[in-house]
Amino acid sequence: MNVQNNLSQTKATKLSSDWWHGGVIYQIYPRSFQDSNGDGIGDLKGITERLGYIASLGVDAIWISPFFKSPMKDFGYDVSDYRDVDPMFGTLDDFRDLLDKAHAQGLKVMTDLVLSHTSDQHPWFSESRSSRENPKSDWFVWADPKPDGTPPNNWLSIFGGSAWQWDSRRLQYYLHNFLASQPDLNFHCTDVQDALLDVARFWLDMGVDGFRLDTINFYFHDKSLRDNPALPLDQRNASIAPAVNPYNHQDHLFSKSQPENIAFLERLRALTDEYEGRACLGEVGDAQRGLEIMGEYTTGDKRMHMCYAFEFLEKRALTASYAKQVFDQLEAKAGDAWPCWAFSNHDVQRHASRWNLDDAATRQYPVLMMCLRGSACLYQGEELGLGEADVPFEKLQDPYGIEFWPEYKGRDGCRTPMVWAAQDEQSGFSVAEPWLPVSAVQAENAVDRLETNPHSMLHHYRRAIALRHAHSALASGAQKEMAQNGPVLTFLREDAFEQIFCAFNLGGDLTNVELPDGKWRAIGRDLGSVEGASNVMLNASQFCLMVRDKG
Structure with missing residues (x-):
């Protein structure tokens, strides 16, 4: 079989409506990919400049982490305007240009929609908190205190402490599963659902090829606000939150993953299906029931196209017995689920470091991923074999890491700038001091060095991706x-x-x-x-x- 000819034919086929089925998606963290204007922060024009490199990997699509207007308390995952680009990253016209040029290179573009919560600076929240009678008074999750003034229940935030924040305007608590500056939207309110579907339509009309949906199982909460039960010590799993976080002490039966979510996902899928060739990728954050929820959310053709859980993003080593256990559970709980596997992303330690892989093992893992049933997500720099960067405390930006230092160093070590040119200032990422320091260790594996070596990790990843494209059984069999x-x-x-x-x-x-x-x-x-x-x-x-x- 001629791999190059077969690859060309397969890539042409990927223009069809099921391009996502077994597709390879490249995740871009825009703050750290390429700075085009010399302010030390990556931006949309920087991504556009590097589209040729991305296309050369052979991937089918890019997923761009949030670039919407935001106060950046959680680096874009706290949205203050869903329909505009934060000036830090550029303009809507910059995004349209990126979209056009990516499509010209044969790349699909997926945007990262954060629908479970907004920033506390979003106009919706400003109106909601102004009184208990305004038109958006029930757009967020508000609750009265207990008689002793404490929060309405025992729910915990992923970022530590109570998931409830007191608001002196309404004299009530509001729910935040993440930072206190990220209030949760109330999906039990139909107007909220309609407004978020309008947001999705805005981007679909612009021409995006799909969405990566952040914390997809956090949309709904238990209407009765029942307490979560305690989780026995032997059942605690630190895949979603670090072991030092009390979040792991609960079984989150009522604060997320509610049955009402299915109907909303079906509404979102129906909207997406109005546009040809679009796809939805959901992130399932649940340490106990991730695979089960993945199955519920992807079964049939009326829900999400694909989801990923955290089984292969854990600290736990990916052994043969564990891999078989994961797939046995998936088969038992959801035989027709369509997974999307990732070993690294912007929220976890890079897998080369997390699993302490040597060069041979680091080379084996992308081949394994390309052979497993499901779609695949690669995280920027993974193709260079990058390990976790060491970011000193005084340089940390991540509020999660700052809160739990030193037992947990946060997510900055996987978010440091992409290394393009070993000898250039800031390794070719920027001409200014970047928002996070460039890793000198990572710079040894900069793109320009690996490009010239046909046996490098970069070329190895290209060959692994080409293998999947060359064999339909690997892509979707x-x-x-x-x-x-x-x-x-x-x-x-x-x-x-x-x-x-x-x-x-x-x-x-x-x-x-x-x-x-x-x-x-x-x-x-x-x-x-x-x-x-x-x-x-x-x-x-x-x-x-x-x-x-x-x-």
């Missing part, structure tokens, strides 16, 4: 017969045209792997795949990929 053989994970991917056998040694012991009966031929040699006839011996971080035609 079924996944069968997943098994664990010691440290080795094996499974089959297949569609009507081909069947692919995949084996990954995710541990450290040399292991013999038997190939299924049949006539197989090797693929992925340029990625380091180990070949075999009836069996292969796989050492730590080695893998084997074999294909046979069907028919």
Whole structure:
């Protein structure tokens, strides 16, 4: 098979309405991608300047973290105007130009919609808090105190402490699942739902190809405001919040993931379906029921196209036994769910550091991701093999890290500026001192250095993405017969045209792997795949990929 010709044909196919199904999405954190105007902060024009590089990776789409107007208490995830660009990032015309030029390069563009909450500086909240009788008085979650003046229930904020903030104007508490400056919208109010759907329509009309939906299971709260039960110590999972955060002490049965959310997601999907080829990717933040919720939210064709949970964003190592456990649970709870896998993003420690990967393991993981059933999200700099940057306390910007320092250093270490040119000022990100320091360690793996080395991590990622594009079974085929053989994970991917056998040694012991009966031929040699006839011996971080035609 001619990989380049097949890639071209597949990319052409990706212009169809199901481009997202098995697609590869590249996440851009705009503050840290490329500064075009010398203020030390990345912007939309900077992204536009780098579209050629992104397209060269072979990805299908970009997801841009929020660039809407915001006081930046949570760096754009606190929106004060859903329909405009923050001047820090540029203008609406800059975004339209980015959109046009991305489409010209064959790239889809997904914007990051933060619908569960706004900034406390949003006009909606200003009106809502002004009185208990105004037209938007019920657009946010307000509640009277208990008789002793304490909050209405025991719900906790992900950023630490109570999820309730006292407001002296209304003499009530308002709900905030995140910062106190991020009040939660009241989705039980139909007017709120309608207003947010109008926001989505605004961006769809502009031509965006879909949305990454932040904290999608936080939209609704329990109307009765029932207390969350305590979570036993042995069931606490720090995948959503760091272990030092009391948020992990509760089972969040009532503060999020409510059944009423399904109807709203169906309204959002119906709106999206009015536009050809658009897709919705939901972020599911739930340490106990993430896979179950993913299944609920993506089942059938009336809800979200895809969701991602935090199973592979955890500190817990991605072993063969754990990977099989995740897929067994997914199959049991939601066999037709369509996942989107990510190993790194803007909220967690980069996986090369989080899992303490050596070079061989770092090379194995993108191949594994491209072989697993589901779509894939890559985080900027991941393709360079970047580890977590070390940001000293005095340089921290993240309120989360500042709150829980030093046991938890926050999210700044994965948000430092992209490294483009090793010898340039600020590694080519900016001509000014950036909002977060450029990592000298990361600069050793700058794009310009890796481009000149055909064996670099950057070219390895390009080959891994090309492998998925070259084989329809990997992009959107079924996944069968997943098994664990010691440290080795094996499974089959297949569609009507081909069947692919995949084996990954995710541990450290040399292991013999038997190939299924049949006539197989090797693929992925340029990625380091180990070949075999009836069996292969796989050492730590080695893998084997074999294909046979069907028919």
